[in-house]
Amino acid sequence: MGVCFACAGPQSPRTCVPPPAGPVDTQVPEPDVVVVGAGPGGLAAAVAAGGAGSPVAGGRLGARAGGAARLAARHPLIDRARAHPRVTFLQRHEVWSAAPGLVLRAGDRTLRPRAVVLATGGYDRVVPFPGWDLPGVVTAGGAQALAKERGIPIGRRVLVAGTGPFLLAVAASLRAVGAEVVAVVEASRLSRWLRHPRAIVGSPGRLVEAARYLRGTALWPGQRVAAVERYGSGLRALVSPMDRWVEVDAVCVGHGFTPSIELAVALGCDTRTDPRDGSLVVTVDDAQRSTVPGVLVAGEATGVGGAALAMAEGAIAGLAAAHHIGLVDDRALAGGSAPHRRRRARRLRFADALHAVYPAPDAVPPDETVLCRCERVTVGRARADVLRYGIDDVRALKLLTRVGMGMCQGRMCGRTALALLRAETGQAPDPVAFARRPFAFPVPLGTLADGGDDLA
Amino acid sequence: MVDVAVVGAGIVGAACALACARRGLSVVVLERGGLVAGTTGSGEGNLLVSDKPPGPELGLALLSLRLWREWAPELGEIELERKGGLIVTRSAAALPALSATAREQAAAGVVAEELDASAVREREPAIAPDVAGGVYYPQDMQVQPARAAAAMLAAARDLGARVLLRTPAVAVRPDGVDTPSSSVTARWVVNAAGAWAGSLGTALPVAPRRGFVMVTEPVGRLIRHKVYSAEYLDNVASDAASLQTSTVVEGTPAGTVLIGATRELVGFDPAPSHDAVRALARGAIALFPALASARAIRVYRGYRPFAPDHLPLIGPDPRVPSLLHAHGHEGAGIGLAPATGHLIAQSVVGERPDLDLAPFDPARF
Numbered sequence: 001m002g003v004c005f006a007c008a009g010p011q012s013p014r015t016c017v018p019p020p021a022g023p024v025d026t027q028v029p030e031p032d033v034v035v036v037g038a039g040p041g042g043l044a045a046a047v048a049a050g051g052a053g054s055p056v057a058g059g060r061l062g063a064r065a066g067g068a069a070r071l072a073a074r075h076p077l078i079d080r081a082r083a084h085p086r087v088t089f090l091q092r093h094e095v096w097s098a099a100p101g102l103v104l105r106a107g108d109r110t111l112r113p114r115a116v117v118l119a120t121g122g123y124d125r126v127v128p129f130p131g132w133d134l135p136g137v138v139t140a141g142g143a144q145a146l147a148k149e150r151g152i153p154i155g156r157r158v159l160v161a162g163t164g165p166f167l168l169a170v171a172a173s174l175r176a177v178g179a180e181v182v183a184v185v186e187a188s189r190l191s192r193w194l195r196h197p198r199a200i201v202g203s204p205g206r207l208v209e210a211a212r213y214l215r216g217t218a219l220w221p222g223q224r225v226a227a228v229e230r231y232g233s234g235l236r237a238l239v240s241p242m243d244r245w246v247e248v249d250a251v252c253v254g255h256g257f258t259p260s261i262e263l264a265v266a267l268g269c270d271t272r273t274d275p276r277d278g279s280l281v282v283t284v285d286d287a288q289r290s291t292v293p294g295v296l297v298a299g300e301a302t303g304v305g306g307a308a309l310a311m312a313e314g315a316i317a318g319l320a321a322a323h324h325i326g327l328v329d330d331r332a333l334a335g336g337s338a339p340h341r342r343r344r345a346r347r348l349r350f351a352d353a354l355h356a357v358y359p360a361p362d363a364v365p366p367d368e369t370v371l372c373r374c375e376r377v378t379v380g381r382a383r384a385d386v387l388r389y390g391i392d393d394v395r396a397l398k399l400l401t402r403v404g405m406g407m408c409q410g411r412m413c414g415r416t417a418l419a420l421l422r423a424e425t426g427q428a429p430d431p432v433a434f435a436r437r438p439f440a441f442p443v444p445l446g447t448l449a450d451g452g453d454d455l456a
Numbered sequence: 457m458v459d460v461a462v463v464g465a466g467i468v469g470a471a472c473a474l475a476c477a478r479r480g481l482s483v484v485v486l487e488r489g490g491l492v493a494g495t496t497g498s499g500e501g502n503l504l505v506s507d508k509p510p511g512p513e514l515g516l517a518l519l520s521l522r523l524w525r526e527w528a529p530e531l532g533e534i535e536l537e538r539k540g541g542l543i544v545t546r547s548a549a550a551l552p553a554l555s556a557t558a559r560e561q562a563a564a565g566v567v568a569e570e571l572d573a574s575a576v577r578e579r580e581p582a583i584a585p586d587v588a589g590g591v592y593y594p595q596d597m598q599v600q601p602a603r604a605a606a607a608m609l610a611a612a613r614d615l616g617a618r619v620l621l622r623t624p625a626v627a628v629r630p631d632g633v634d635t636p637s638s639s640v641t642a643r644w645v646v647n648a649a650g651a652w653a654g655s656l657g658t659a660l661p662v663a664p665r666r667g668f669v670m671v672t673e674p675v676g677r678l679i680r681h682k683v684y685s686a687e688y689l690d691n692v693a694s695d696a697a698s699l700q701t702s703t704v705v706e707g708t709p710a711g712t713v714l715i716g717a718t719r720e721l722v723g724f725d726p727a728p729s730h731d732a733v734r735a736l737a738r739g740a741i742a743l744f745p746a747l748a749s750a751r752a753i754r755v756y757r758g759y760r761p762f763a764p765d766h767l768p769l770i771g772p773d774p775r776v777p778s779l780l781h782a783h784g785h786e787g788a789g790i791g792l793a794p795a796t797g798h799l800i801a802q803s804v805v806g807e808r809p810d811l812d813l814a815p816f817d818p819a820r821f
């Protein structure tokens with residue numbers, strides 16, 4: 001699920017898992033198609049493009065082996081992609097930058113494929129609240145990775161809070177490694193489910209799954225964590241509106257996901273605001289084609305919708321990539337993608353319902369809240385600068401307040417910063433300004449200094 | 457009718473606005489984009505005397521340093537740091553030239569302290585082991601340029617100036633400037649449009665000299681001064697159009713390391729340049745080997761307003777008597793802004809300027 005910046009704050013524990021040690025691939029064939037991201041969307045794309053006859057290279061983005069925070073480690077798609085004769089996995093080849101003309105930098109190499117499938121996923125979204133920057137407050141995804149991939153519980157007594165069904169999966173993973181999950185604090189009232197009977201009928205398995213996750217854990221719907229403080233040797237969280245302090249040693253927070261779109265933006269793809277959750281996503285057509293020829297996009301980067309939707313989109317994108325380089329004709333593209341399109345339509349309906357049931361909060365938190373964790377700027381401080389200097393756009397906000405200028409490059413705070421600007425100026429700021437990141441993630445200078453190939 | 461209409465709200469326009477407002481003049485600032493939309497948002501904020509040989513630009517820099525110290529208290533948090541600059545070289549053969557320059561600068565009022573290899577290491581413990589020596593310049597300072605520019609504008613506003621963002625000037629007239637929707641009548645117009653100064657209708661030789669800067673993750677107090685290699689001086693003075701890199705490395709209060717800067721004359725080309733990124737990384741590691749494992753988080757570019765003789769244009773237009781120029785500061789506009797604003801204000805009120813303006817006379821082109 002893309003790059004996790006849960007640990008970007010100076011005091012937060014590092015929760016992401018380093019890539020497994022392995023040989024760096026040196027014999028990389030020149031692939032026609034490069035798939036960025038080895039999550040469900042990327043794997044499906046690689047298999048589809050390889051199946052259509054194209055040499056494919058799959059690169060990882062970020063630190064999670066197999067990408068796939070929500071694909072079981074033994075998912076058959078992983079084996080199919082690994083076993084595919086035309087698919088090469090580039091270990092340690094995280095794509096850290098992209099430039100127009102389909103130029104990708106991966107590790108110390110430059111790749112110039114004929115088509116690119118971006119399946120770069122997303123990362124946890126957290127709406128800041130007072131105390132979210134304290135050690136022990138982590139993203140739901142970070143806590144889950146720690147639990148699932150290393151078997152380590154983030155704390156003994158844990159509160160899981162935010163919104164969305166993902167919280168239930170996180171609670172289950174935490175319990176499985178021995179943590180006591182005091183409650184799942186869910187902002188949505190959940191009664192909205194009643195308005196989406198079609199979605200439930202369409203994917204009944206998902207609700208059964210949710211119920212199973214929840215077994216034995218309290219669910220507090222219509223509540224939110226309003227503040228977290230240090231308390232004794234641990235923390236305490238104020239749950240509102242029930243107005244109750246809960247003593248814990250960790251709080252895991254997630255308010256849905258933020259799509260990872262910086263590579264698409266760097267390649268010149270158009271973006272749009274997804275009306276369902278307000279995320280900035282890549283604009284694609286029916287065949288997952290972005291506005292840049294040869295750049296296909298699948299999964300969360302085109303709109304948050306989960307693993308099954310990403311897989312359907314990935315399969316279509318893989319075929320469309322093969323089509324772009326002339327391996328399949330129009331008819332074969334239409335025919336081959338038809339079943340995936342049907343699956344995509346069904347999964348989209350379910351995703352739409354999820355967005356409606358679990359609306360993404362977009363409020364500006366109270367002044368004492370740390371807005372930018374990396375640079376330690378509070379909401380109040382940023383607001384004062386906005387008013388004092390007359391800041392009315394994102395560039396000025398970043399340069400003058402340092403919000404979004406640190407390690408995470410606005411990934412954690414960008415959305416809230418936009419809300420603050422909107423509230424103070426009465427105008428909608430350009431959200432793309434927070435998605436322009438020349439480095440898709442931090443790159444060691446040593447890597448940047450290497451590589452004397454073809455850099456025209 | 458206002459006294460002064462300033463075109464451009466970069467650091468130079470902001471300094472002109474503040475200096476004029478402080479003298480009680482009525483001021484309007486017209487800015488095409490938002491705050492710090494231009495080169496000021498991409499500059500590094502070094503306020504240097506060390507890189508300037510004796511001459512008119514050094515005079516401007518010394519005046520400006522004095523004004524920076526004078527203005528700073530009322531500008532609030534602009535991260536003004538008197539950190540000092542350190543020029544180093546890895547070639548023993550280059551040392552005599554370095555010290556010759558230092559002695560000439562000293563004669564012109566610059567404080568310069570020659571250092572041998574171990575004295576360099578004392579000041580910068582993480583410096584590369586093969587450094588042969590250097591010169592330390594305690595007067596060099598650093599500022600956060602975006603905040604400085606915005607703070608000057610805000611201070612000018614407090615004194616009654618009006619700042620109109622997203623309001624381009626499309627033409628200069630003898631009695632003011634036109635915007636697309638209206639016109640502003642003014643006794644004086646100051647062209648402070650930086651690298652875009654030539655687009656205001658008067659033929660000027662200002663061109664953009666592109667530069668990239670890279671920023672690392674916070675690394676703690678690895679680098680204590682602003683440290684740069686001696687070749688920097690040659691590059692700054694060069695007229696070559698091709699990519700040149702002279703490494704300038706410095707820590708910031710946020711703990712990140714700024715690595716500058718490249719120079720190339722390629723017009724307003726927004727394309728990313730991997731060559732530039734690689735050159736910056738190599739240069740930084742050569743000066744501070746420990747930086748090899750520091751991760752870069754950001755790279756950005758800007759367009760220095762470049763004049764063919766490397767001197768800014770400050771003073772009246774030869775054809776339009778009500779038009780004053782204040783641009784062309786190339787890679788030193790942050791540092792030179794207060795002095796420029798001060799001299800412009802002196803011209804407006806008809807005071808004898810603190811510095812001889814002849815070398816900066818726009819009529820020289």
Ligand SMILES: Cc1cc2nc3c(=O)[nH]c(=O)nc-3n(C[C@H](O)[C@H](O)[C@H](O)COP(=O)(O)OP(=O)(O)OC[C@H]3O[C@@H](n4cnc5c(N)ncnc54)[C@H](O)[C@@H]3O)c2cc1C
Nearest residue numbers: 464466468488494495496499502625650758788789790791
């Ligand atoms: C990589 C890099 C590093 C640098 N490092 C340093 C350093 O360490 N120290 C230093 O002193 N200098 C440095 N500089 C140089 C410095 O940034 C510039 O000299 C300085 O910012 C120029 O300021 P300015 O106000 O003239 O231009 P700008 O900041 O570009 O301001 C001009 C403004 O005019 C506006 N404008 C243009 N046309 C119009 C119009 N028609 N109507 C209205 N508005 C208009 C623009 O939008 C812009 O905001 C660096 C530059 C670069 C690129």
